[in-house]
Amino acid sequence: MTRHPIDNRHSLHPSHQSPPSLTCRVLLLLDVQVCMLSSPKEGGIPSSETVYRNIEHILDRARSAKQPPRIIHIRNSGESGDPDTPNSPGWQLVFPTLEHEFVIDKLKNNAFAGTRLAEFIPRDAELIVVGMQSDYCVRATCSAALGRGNTVILIKEAHATYDRIEVWNGGMVTIARDVESEIEAELEEAGVNLLCMSDVPHLFSDR
Secondary structure, three states: OOOOEOOOOOOOOOOOOOOOOOOOEEEEEEOOEHHHHOOHHHOOOOOHHHHHHHHHHHHHHHHHOOOOOEEEEEEEOOOOOOOOOOOOHHHOEOOOOOOOOEEEEEOOOOOOOOOOHHHHOOOOOEEEEEEEOHHHHHHHHHHHHHHHOOEEEEEEEEEEOOOEEEHHHOOEEEOHHHHHHHHHHHHHHHOOEEEOHHHHHHOOOOO
């Protein structure tokens, strides 16, 4: 399946995709890459099986909606030796993209930073966010989107991270689920709307 990368070096639109409309709904998949969603024994996040299943369900719903959202896949490019080093197996997207969907490569936590993402998300668009990692890309990108004026929706159990080692607290470990809940509370306080997987059937319909 042909992909259409868009970053600071590329400016490709799928040939039959019209420019962004004044208002729209966008599904943003952050760092849904093999290195993150492999089994925990292979370096994936602790909840990789559940999060894989939930993101797959959301993506299927989006693609089959009567009025599908604009779908944008964000792919992080790590440094040499990282699990997501460009063109390595771990860097690949988990879900093959369709011809009219976009792929944007990034180098920073905030997916708007150093990319052309903002050109494809109008400031009055509703942004639905899933992906990894809760305490890095998810937090940074949701915060940036709020600052732009977007309505931001984060789906519980469709974003995740790793256990956090508290270096400054004797090396104690905060489990990933607690880190995810902490980020949800922080983002909700900032203005992000939190929805559950039970809300997904109505997510891409008029509401």
